Amino acid sequence: MKPSVSSLYQAVELQQEIPPLLIGERANSNGSKKFRELLLADDYQACLKIAVEQENKGAHVIDLCTAYAGRDELKDLTTLVSLCAASLKAPLMIDSTTPECIEACLRIYPGRAIVNSVNLEDGGVNLRRVCKAAKKYGAAVVALTIDQQGMAMTSGDKIRIAKEIHAIAVDECGLRPQDLLFDCLTFTVGSGDENLRTAAMDTMEGIRLIKSELPGCLTVLGLSNISFGLSPQARRVLNSVFLHEAVCAGLDAAIVDAAKIIPLARIPEEDREVCLDLLLNREGEGEKNPLMRFIEYFSDKTAAADEGDEANEKTVEEQLFNKVMDGDKDGLEDLLAILRQRFKPINIINQILVPAMRHVGELFGKGEILLPFVLQSAEVMKVSVSLLEPYMEKAESDTTTKILLATVQGDVHDIGKNLVDIILSNNGYKVYNIGIKMPVETIIEKAKEYKVDMIGLSGLLVKSALVMQDSMPQYREAGLRVPIMLGGAALTPKFVAESCVPKYEGPVVYCSDAFAGLRAAQQFEEGTLKATEYDEATAIKPMKPGVKVLEIDRSNPVPQAPFVGQRYVENVDPSELFALINEQALFRGRWGYRRAKMEAEEYRELIEGKVRPLYKTLIEKSVAEGWLQPKVSYGYFSCHSKENDLIVEAEGKEHIFTFPRQAEAPFLCIADYFKTEKEGGDVAGFFVVTIGDIIAKEIAKLYEADSYHDYLMLHGFSVEVTDALAEYWHRKMRKELSLGGDDGDVVTQEYQGSRYGFGYPACPDLDAHKPLFAFLKPEGIGVSLTENMQMVPEQTTSAIVAHHPQAKYFAV
Incomplete structure (x- = not known):
């Protein structure tokens, strides 16, 4: 018998004769603004109508998610599961990260559902609990290739995590291989991030590996992630081409709005080739990379007739992310007001704003965005945080890494230090910028008062570098061991490694610019920060005594000064x-x-x-x-x-x-x-x-x-x-x-x-x-x-x- 799921009225094979199985994505509080607003209004019947519309548009299974900050997820989800069970022919995918909600819904659902989702992020605690419930109630399970190190990026990591999940779900919990639908995860190819240029290929290869190395298991994909950040009309075409390629790689099911998938035969060949260039990272001719060619090609295309449909609207999260990327402060208050209803302010900062700023920093490091635009993005970040701060609990704002910045004694220059402040503070760090001409004693006093995790010292000229060198023993004798970042035009890695590192017991790190300071802070959080090292073999040898200097002809006349x-x-x-x-x-x-x-x-x-x-x-x-x-x-x-x-x-x-x-x-x-x-x-x-x-x-x-x-x-x-x-x-x-x-x-x-x-x-x-x-x-x-x-x-x-x-x- 072929693996299937069912509602009260019908069974649906997971492996469709003409793949893939289409899972409707609009009855989801995280993906649909309309569904979310109806849920907030307690209009369950209207929420049900959206699910019915998805079924009518060709969805084989309906994904149902009601998770929303401030709402009773258990009540919302069980209520809608009961309504859907009575009204829908299409089976349900119960979408929740809360085991209690999942078990309660499986208990009342009269058919065979799919649970979305499990992973190894917590080491397998929730995985085991959900899989045991799925075994008890006969459900299928979507498993994401995520472990304690994060989301799998490469095909090798995707299959490795899939095998670990398979061992727990099948060998320990008793599920059958066909009860597992592995989501290899895909990441956008539209961000310009060099690390994601092969994201589509890594995902497709992950699908192939799972199908070949885990016999009987199925695959599923949240399709629209591939085109995140691109224009709506371009997204629809790219999603459709990617779906075709993923199915050829062995994809069994896709979470997507079925009405927004274009049959491949209806996509012009030139459009398909531009999409394939981007998906397969094909350089082609000319200087432009596949992404730039794709963006330019679709910038001249007119929007589809249904461009205004909700499926093409950006989510509120995407809109805020793009506001940061574009340096656009207009409308921030309204966006944040909507998001505050769903997320805690600290989560908006950590899950949307900080990733957006870090993406801006990555693009700057690759030369794909210029410093003035980075600062405009930082302004958006700053305004957003200031709008969220009145709604934050004090404990939330005290959990970030704390960094003290100062320009050293005698130095009046602050542009470098202030740029570091801007970049760090708008990447989620708590910065204490105590100013210019700061004596060592004041820096030590403030570092202890604020209980900082790192210190950043700035100075423009040679004299300031010597002040940094001479101050290292004082920081050591004061009992400080936190990392110290050193920056300034006169500094070199050699000077820091040879003159500063040996005089302090904590890591001393040379930072060439503000983004080097950001990398140092990130490495500190990751536990990988090390003191600056220098290769002696490359050191410049001093001038030998007695070497003859260049002869200067001083027979020239001395000019007459107008005054002395x-x-x-x-x-x-x-x-x-x-x-x-x-x-x-x-x-x-x-x-x-x-x-x-x-x-x-x-x-x-x-x-x-x-x-x-x-x-x-x-x-x-x-x-x-x-x-x-x-x-x-x-x-x-x-x-x-x-x-x-x-x-x-x-x-x-x-x-x-x-x-x-x-x-x-x-x-x-x-x-x-x-x-x-x-x-x-x-x-x-x-x-x-x-x-x-x-x-x-x-x-x-x-x-x-x-x-x-x-x-x-x-x-x-x-x-x-x-x-x-x-x-x-x-x-x-x-x-x-x-x-x-x-x-x-x-x-x-x-x-x-x-x-x-x-x-x-x-x-x-x-x-x-x-x-x-x-x-x-x-x-x-x-x-x-x-x-x-x-x-x-x-x-x-x-x-x-x-x-x-x-x-x-x-x-x-």
């Missing part, structure tokens, strides 16, 4: 600076609008249609609102070099600048570009420029308001305007020294000389600011120094101007 000493300039017109802004550095570097995997034309449209208008708006607003207050302290001073030192004479005193020399050829050092005392001495120019602190206050307001995208845009703009001011003033100084190179805004010839910013690659030691401040006195334009020799406001930069014809930019 220091002067202030406080009337710089901001409009003079915008033509000197490096747009590539701003758009691609500061803002993150890189081409990545976009086509050239698509990228051009992004820049011209979105980025440049934003840039223009910031220019206009910065002038209209008075955000920019450019000021300069500069001067020319007599000087002479002595090996790696430059001795500057100012106000009757000598001020010594010691510059580093390159460890490899051509072994350059800034001091080489200035004449020695024996050669008659030289002249050096210096400047400190700032655009003031008004714009810094505007940036801080945006961050406090959780306007992450606008925060990044304005901060990046402020940095590049500061650099433009430095270039503008360097041009003025070249002109005053008669070095040529520009006439107003027009470059007339290749200019002579170079400027070297303190704290940058040619002279990274910020201790040079101490003698610089002694004779330039930039306090007069509102600039001060931290104990780490960094300048405040952050939108400030300094430099030495060398006039030598051979002076070029370099790094040590």
Whole structure:
């Protein structure tokens, strides 16, 4: 006798003569908005009508699910099982994760039902209980390939878990192989996730393996997952093609809306091939991957006549997920109000919002989404959480991993730290961002007060890296053992591994960017986080003594300085600076609008249609609102070099600048570009420029308001305007020294000389600011120094101007 299920009125074979068995999916509180609303209104008769409609549209079996937060599932499910039993010819699939509900329904159902579903997520506790009930009442069981490690992704894991379930259900509990319908699970091929490009193939191979290695067992599939995230009309076609391919692989049953499956013969051959390219991960010709070709192909297709049918509507969960993906805040309150009726707020965060943000992070890591759009997604996450927080119990909000973030003592830079805060907090972590210039003692105190699980330290320049290194023993002596993440431009894996890891007993981890911090936090939760290691074989060897440096010709004439000493300039017109802004550095570097995997034309449209208008708006607003207050302290001073030192004479005193020399050829050092005392001495120019602190206050307001995208845009703009001011003033100084190179805004010839910013690659030691401040006195334009020799406001930069014809930019 063929394996069958039955209602009060008829039996239905599980293996249809023309497969598959179609299981109607719309009488489900999780998959149908209409069914859910009727259930909430206690309108059982209308709920029954949806089940009847599914039967009339060709479903062989009706899936019935009433699970909903705040509802009495036992009452709802047993009531509807009784109604369906009396009214439906089609047998029922009782869809619940609660053994008590399953047993109660099997007890009252007059036919042979299917139970949906069991798995090994809890090690087999519920599996054994449900299988014993199925044996007692003669039911079939859907078994999902899930174990304690999660959902099986590969065909190997799918068959392994299926065999483990088979051993328990058949050998222990006494079910027959034909009583088991294995759901190999499928994942969307529409997300762009590289790990899911073979999802359809893995599922089909899993079906083949189960059919061949577990004789007698059947297979079932929740079909629509394959197309999650794609347009409704494209989903219908892809689902239909996938169903055909899965049946060819051995699929016996599919949970689907039968009315929305298109016979393969009615699908145009070109449509089928585009779908098969995506399902089988066929690259084909051209640069576009199968997903991009699929999306572009169906973007021009008109929706089917019944596009507005409920089957094509996205569920509320899908809508919220897509809101995060799209960075769209409109309508969030209504979506969350609906979801709160079904789920606890903490479950909405953990099961929808956090997975959406992590998917955004994965796409960013693959270059498929740009940083500004990541921040827009983070804004949606932040708003959603704030709307849910009033409904959360305090205990729920205290269960997440807690991370303390700080910029180290003496360091005023916070953009890196704040980006880490944004990414971590919007991926479900509790972040304590305690600010900039934080002493070690305060960090230790706050880490203990908040009982944090991890610490993240940030610092931009070399001095900050040394502070991190020197602070490690203090954290150890304070009894801390939590992982410490270190990030900043001056850090390297070698420095962290050799200078920081040995001085602390917990893991010390180098994080190159915010997403590296996220990966570290995830590894901590998984128990796989390790301290940063470094391969000694790749270490750069130090310069050997006695190596001859590059010869610099110092026979050049010394230019006549227009004055000797220091002067202030406080009337710089901001409009003079915008033509000197490096747009590539701003758009691609500061803002993150890189081409990545976009086509050239698509990228051009992004820049011209979105980025440049934003840039223009910031220019206009910065002038209209008075955000920019450019000021300069500069001067020319007599000087002479002595090996790696430059001795500057100012106000009757000598001020010594010691510059580093390159460890490899051509072994350059800034001091080489200035004449020695024996050669008659030289002249050096210096400047400190700032655009003031008004714009810094505007940036801080945006961050406090959780306007992450606008925060990044304005901060990046402020940095590049500061650099433009430095270039503008360097041009003025070249002109005053008669070095040529520009006439107003027009470059007339290749200019002579170079400027070297303190704290940058040619002279990274910020201790040079101490003698610089002694004779330039930039306090007069509102600039001060931290104990780490960094300048405040952050939108400030300094430099030495060398006039030598051979002076070029370099790094040590």
